[in-house]
Amino acid sequence: MTYLETAAQFYSEVAQTPQIGLCCVQSSPLQLPGLKIPQPMQEMNYGCGSTVHPAELANQPTVLYVGVGGGLEALQFAYFSRCPGAVIAVEPVEAMREAAARNLEIAAQENPWFDPSFVEIRAGDAFNLPVADASVDVVAQNCLFNIFEPEDLTRALQEAYRVLKPGGRLQMSDPIATRPIPPHLQQDERLRAMCLSGALTYEEYIQRIINVGFGQIEIRARRPYRLLDYQTYHLQEHLLLESLDSVSFKVPIPVDGACVFTGKTAIYTGLEELFDDHAGHILQKGVPAAVCDKTAAKLATLIPDKLIITNSTWHYTGGGCC
Numbered sequence: 191m192t193y194l195e196t197a198a199q200f201y202s203e204v205a206q207t208p209q210i211g212l213c214c215v216q217s218s219p220l221q222l223p224g225l226k227i228p229q230p231m232q233e234m235n236y237g238c239g240s241t242v243h244p245a246e247l248a249n250q251p252t253v254l255y256v257g258v259g260g261g262l263e264a265l266q267f268a269y270f271s272r273c274p275g276a277v278i279a280v281e282p283v284e285a286m287r288e289a290a291a292r293n294l295e296i297a298a299q300e301n302p303w304f305d306p307s308f309v310e311i312r313a314g315d316a317f318n319l320p321v322a323d324a325s326v327d328v329v330a331q332n333c334l335f336n337i338f339e340p341e342d343l344t345r346a347l348q349e350a351y352r353v354l355k356p357g358g359r360l361q362m363s364d365p366i367a368t369r370p371i372p373p374h375l376q377q378d379e380r381l382r383a384m385c386l387s388g389a390l391t392y393e394e395y396i397q398r399i400i401n402v403g404f405g406q407i408e409i410r411a412r413r414p415y416r417l418l419d420y421q422t423y424h425l426q427e428h429l430l431l432e433s434l435d436s437v438s439f440k441v442p443i444p445v446d447g448a449c450v451f452t453g454k455t456a457i458y459t460g461l462e463e464l465f466d467d468h469a470g471h472i473l474q475k476g477v478p479a480a481v482c483d484k485t486a487a488k489l490a491t492l493i494p495d496k497l498i499i500t501n502s503t504w505h506y507t508g509g510g511c512c
């Protein structure tokens with residue numbers, strides 16, 4: 191069996207017998223007015239964060255959701271689009287497709303605004319998305335791509351890039367590792383399927399997104415996810431996994447490199463009213479301006495004694511590019 195087949199078998203098992211808390215985080219599922227999440231769907235919340243960002247879901251975007259799980263986030267996306275086929279959910283595991291379909295039927299009974307036709311569940315996988323090039327506004331995946339070995343992760347990212355319209359968004363939530371995961375854990379296919387041993391470091395994860403062509407990445411959340419303790423996992427010392435929520439935009443990569451926003455700001459502290467770097471950034475004295483990490487580093491070397499760069503908050507919700 192390949193590691194992907196092991197993962198498929200594992201998700202077939204947890205589709206039939208829900209494993210509560212498999213990927214749970216400290217945050218409860220996004221609650222929205224008039225949205226009731228059915229109990230069986232909650233019990234199959236196999237995500238590690240959230241990919242649903244309400245402020246950006248105006249104008250009925252077309253959403254391609256990869257790895258439907260119990261259907262929770264597909265339902266949340268459908269809340270915003272509310273029309274047949276607006277959410278296409280791709281899932282290779284038959285038992286999972288059946289479970290999601292059952293859960294969405296229950297959702298329709300519990301939510302007067304929802305009709306199961308709003309979510310179209312299709313057989314398929316992350317490497318061959320069953321939609322045309324440049325045809326969707328949003329691709330979302332939660333706690334799936336971390337399962338993939340690095341070269342397969344790149345293939346999945348390329349496929350997401352292919353199907354997104356120009357300007358479209360890849361909305362992801364995945365575990366990342368605070369240091370490289372040793373080979374003996376990476377090769378454990380069941381741990382990998384459980385989202386415990388495939389995670390890349392933050393730097394490698396972001397670089398792979400940039401490498402397929404995404405020009406702007408915004409970090410929406412970063413928080414502790416799981417501890418791999420040294421006794422259980424045969425490590426030299428404990429290894430902390432974090433979960434990372436991100437939105438990557440299909441926009442051209444600027445000539446000086448991609449913009450990665452992690453919540454840093456630049457504050458001009460000099461004597462003038464304004465500082466203009468003549469590269470698109472005008473800083474008002476004393477007023478924090480959101481900057482990407484690349485610009486933060488450039489500004490810091492430009493006028494180190496007249497600038498404060500604040501730390502990454504790991505929460506950035508838009509508002510300009512550099």
Ligand SMILES: C[S@@+](CC[C@H](N)C(=O)[O-])C[C@H]1O[C@@H](n2cnc3c(N)ncnc32)[C@H](O)[C@@H]1O
Nearest residue numbers: 201235236237257258259283315316332333334
């Ligand atoms: C960790 S679960 C996450 C489910 C869902 N996103 C959630 O947040 O509850 C991973 C999902 O991806 C599906 N999956 C596994 N291999 C896949 C592949 N190669 N392509 C697409 N989906 C896959 C699994 O069957 C499962 O439904």
